[in-house]
Amino acid sequence: MxxxxxxxxxxxxxxxxxxxxxxxxxxxxxxxxxxxxxxxxxxxxxxxxxxxxxxxxxxxxxxxxxxxxxxxxxxxxxxxxxxxxxxxxxxxxxxxxxxxxxxxxxxxxxxxxxxxxxxxxxxxxxxxxxxxxxxxxLPLIGRSPAMQGVYRVIARVVSNDLTVLVSGESGTGKELVARAIHDLGARRAAPFVALNMAAIPRELIEAELFGHERGAFTGAAARVAGKFEQAAGGTLFLDEIGDMPMDAQTRLLRVLQSGEFTTVGGSRTIRANVRIVAATNKDLAAQVTSGGFREDLFYRLNVVPIALPALRERRQDIALLARHFLDRAADDGLPHKRIDDSVVALLEAHSWPGNVRELENLMRRLAALSRDEWIGREEISAMLGRGVSGSPAPSAGIKAAVLARLAEIDSERAGALDDGTVYDRIIAEVERPLIVAMLERHGGNQLRAARAMGINRNTLRKRLDDLSIATSDARRPPRDVDPN
The missing domain is CATH 3.40.50.2300 (Response regulator)
Known part of the structure; x- marks a missing residue:
C-alpha cells in the first residue's frame, strides 16, 4: 500500500x-x-x-x-x-x-x-x-502527449553523462534529440560530433571512430584523429548504430567498458572523454536475437532509451510543425507562406512515411513554388500525390511533375514532343538527380549506391559517364543534417 x-x-x-x-x-x-x-x-x-x-x-x-x-x-x-x-x-x-x-x-x-x-x-x-x-x-517542436514523454526523459538526462539510445523511424528527429541533450547539458561548450554508420565503408569505420597512425594502412599518409578524439569533452553521436559491423562493435564495447582506446596502428592508450548518444531506426533487440548485434553492447548503449514517435502518431503536432517550417523558410529568404485549417486537415490526413523530414521538405518546397501567400488544398494535394478527396494516388506527384516538364519542352520549341528524343530526355532528367542523391546518401561509395538501386556497379559507372556526372558529385560526403 x-x-x-x-x-x-x-x-x-x-x-x-x-x-x-x-x-x-x-x-x-x-x-x-x-x-x-x-x-x-x-x-x-x-x-x-x-x-x-x-x-x-x-x-x-x-x-x-x-x-x-x-x-x-x-x-x-x-x-x-x-x-x-x-x-x-x-x-x-x-x-x-x-x-x-x-x-x-x-x-x-x-x-x-x-x-x-x-x-x-x-x-x-x-x-x-x-x-x-x-x-x-530549441530544436524539437511538438506539444502532443507522445512528445511530452520525450521531453521529460531529455530533461532528466541533461544533468548527467548516461549513455542514451534514441530509436525511431527515419525522419523523426533522432539527431535533434542528441543535439538537444548536448546543447542543454554540461558538455555544451565542447564539440558535438556525429558519425553515420550507414554512410561509412565497413572497412573504414574503426579508423573513423578511433583515428589512425601514419602507415596504418594503404593511403594513411599522416596521423588522423578519430571521432572519439574530435569529440573530446563533448558528445559523440553514433547514428544508425544497427549498421555497425561486428568487429567494430567489439572495439566499441571495449571502449565503453574501459573508457580507453588506441588508434588503428597505434599503441598509446587514449582516454575516451565523451558522452555517447546512439540512434537507430532498426529493432536492435531483434538484431540481438538474430545475431546481428552484440547483446552486451546493446545493454551498454540502452542505458536510457528514448523512443521517438512517428509523425502519424502525433498528428496534433502537424499544424505547429508546418507553420514553424514555413516561418523558418521565410527566415532563410524564401517567400513567407501561410496555411489555413482546411490545409491543416489535409496534412493531418496524410500518412507521412518520411515523418518530420518529409513535412519540412514539403513546406520548403511550397514556400519556394507556391504563387500565393495562402497555400491551397490543390497545391498540397498535388505535392502529396493525393486527390483532394484524400484517396491515395502514390504516383500522382511524379505524374504531375512529368506533365509539367512536357509542357515546358513543348513551349521551348514547336514539335519538340514529336522529334523522337523526349523519352531519353525525360529519363535522363529523372535518372541524374536519382543517381547523385543515392551517391550522396552512401557517401560516394559506388558499390553501396548500386546495390541500393538494384543495379550492377558497372552499369552505374556507365551511367555516370553517359550522364556526365562529375567525380566530385560521385564522392560528395554524406549529409550530416539528416535528423535521423
Whole structure:
C-alpha cells in the first residue's frame, strides 16, 4: 500500500484544485490547496507539506521561479510542476530548477498519483542549477502527449553523462534529440560530433571512430584523429548504430567498458572523454536475437532509451510543425507562406512515411513554388500525390511533375514532343538527380549506391559517364543534417 502524505496543491483554477485534491484524497493523502504564490508561501510558513504540486502560471508570479527559493530553504521537499506551457523548454526549466517531476497539462490523474508516491518514497536529491538561461529556440517542436514523454526523459538526462539510445523511424528527429541533450547539458561548450554508420565503408569505420597512425594502412599518409578524439569533452553521436559491423562493435564495447582506446596502428592508450548518444531506426533487440548485434553492447548503449514517435502518431503536432517550417523558410529568404485549417486537415490526413523530414521538405518546397501567400488544398494535394478527396494516388506527384516538364519542352520549341528524343530526355532528367542523391546518401561509395538501386556497379559507372556526372558529385560526403 502506498504511504500517505500531506500534499499541497497550488493552482489558480478551482476546478483543477478540486479534481486533483479528490484524486489524491482517494489515494489516502491529506490535501491542502492554494490559488496563488502568496497563499503557497503562507502554507509553507505554517508547516511543511510532504509533497508540493504547483502550476507554473499563477496570478502573482511564475511557479517555476519559486522552485529554487523553496528548495534553498527546504532542500528535501519534492516539488511536482504542472504546466500548460508544455514545451521542451518548460520541461528542462523544471528539471534545472530542481523540480522532482514535471507533468504537462492535461495530465493523467494516475500519473500524478504515481509521481506523488515517488516523491513520498524518496527524498529529492538536490542538483546544481544550470546558470545559463534556456531560451525557447530549441530544436524539437511538438506539444502532443507522445512528445511530452520525450521531453521529460531529455530533461532528466541533461544533468548527467548516461549513455542514451534514441530509436525511431527515419525522419523523426533522432539527431535533434542528441543535439538537444548536448546543447542543454554540461558538455555544451565542447564539440558535438556525429558519425553515420550507414554512410561509412565497413572497412573504414574503426579508423573513423578511433583515428589512425601514419602507415596504418594503404593511403594513411599522416596521423588522423578519430571521432572519439574530435569529440573530446563533448558528445559523440553514433547514428544508425544497427549498421555497425561486428568487429567494430567489439572495439566499441571495449571502449565503453574501459573508457580507453588506441588508434588503428597505434599503441598509446587514449582516454575516451565523451558522452555517447546512439540512434537507430532498426529493432536492435531483434538484431540481438538474430545475431546481428552484440547483446552486451546493446545493454551498454540502452542505458536510457528514448523512443521517438512517428509523425502519424502525433498528428496534433502537424499544424505547429508546418507553420514553424514555413516561418523558418521565410527566415532563410524564401517567400513567407501561410496555411489555413482546411490545409491543416489535409496534412493531418496524410500518412507521412518520411515523418518530420518529409513535412519540412514539403513546406520548403511550397514556400519556394507556391504563387500565393495562402497555400491551397490543390497545391498540397498535388505535392502529396493525393486527390483532394484524400484517396491515395502514390504516383500522382511524379505524374504531375512529368506533365509539367512536357509542357515546358513543348513551349521551348514547336514539335519538340514529336522529334523522337523526349523519352531519353525525360529519363535522363529523372535518372541524374536519382543517381547523385543515392551517391550522396552512401557517401560516394559506388558499390553501396548500386546495390541500393538494384543495379550492377558497372552499369552505374556507365551511367555516370553517359550522364556526365562529375567525380566530385560521385564522392560528395554524406549529409550530416539528416535528423535521423
Amino acid at each position: 502506498t504511504a500517505s502524505g500531506r500534499i499541497l496543491v497550488v493552482d489558480d483554477d478551482a476546478a483543477i484544485r478540486t479534481v486533483v485534491s479528490e484524486a489524491l484524497r482517494r489515494k489516502g493523502h491529506d490535501v491542502v490547496t492554494a490559488a496563488s504564490l502568496g497563499e503557497m508561501r503562507g502554507m509553507l510558513a505554517k508547516g511543511l507539506p510532504d509533497v508540493l504540486v504547483t502550476d507554473v502560471v499563477l496570478p502573482d508570479g511564475d511557479g517555476l521561479d519559486m522552485v529554487p527559493q523553496i528548495l534553498a530553504e527546504h532542500p528535501a521537499l519534492p516539488i511536482i510542476v504542472l504546466s500548460a506551457r508544455n514545451t521542451l523548454s518548460t520541461a528542462v526549466r523544471a528539471t534545472e530548477a530542481g523540480a522532482f517531476d514535471y507533468l504537462p497539462k492535461p495530465f493523467d490523474l494516475d500519473v500524478l498519483a504515481q509521481a506523488v508516491a515517488g516523491g513520498l518514497a524518496r527524498a529529492r536529491r538536490v542538483g546544481a542549477t544550470v546558470a545559463e538561461a534556456v531560451d525557447d529556440t
